[in-house]
Amino acid sequence: MSETEKDELIDAQKQVIGILFEVIKRLQANSDLDEEYFEIITKEEKDESRLNEILTQRKENAKIVGRLLEQLET
Template sequence: MDENEKDQLIEAQKQVIGILFEVIKRLQENNDLDEEYFQILSNGAKNENRITEIQKERTENAKIVGRLLEQLEI
């Protein structure tokens, strides 16, 4: 393996690590949002605005995770 191929492999590895880091970060954010969501519901609070916001954030995170995972398939 020549030096150029090694550099390309290292760059590809960096990209994969970056993508996986972002996936983990988004999934953790969704876990945190889930926890907040269930706390709101269990307290009987009528905070519909925050519940709607949590659902939107979770959906956006899920879309981003899907796009990131698609990049790994390439």
């Protein structure tokens, strides 16, 4: 394997690691949002605006995770 090929392989590995790190970060954020969501819905007085924010953030994280995983397929 030539030096150029080794460098390309190392760069590809770094990209994969970066993508996986971002995927894990987004999934953890959604997990944290889930916890907050369930805490809010169990209260008598529900903060509807925060619930909507949480749902929006979760959807955005899910979209980003989907795009990142698509990048790994190529």
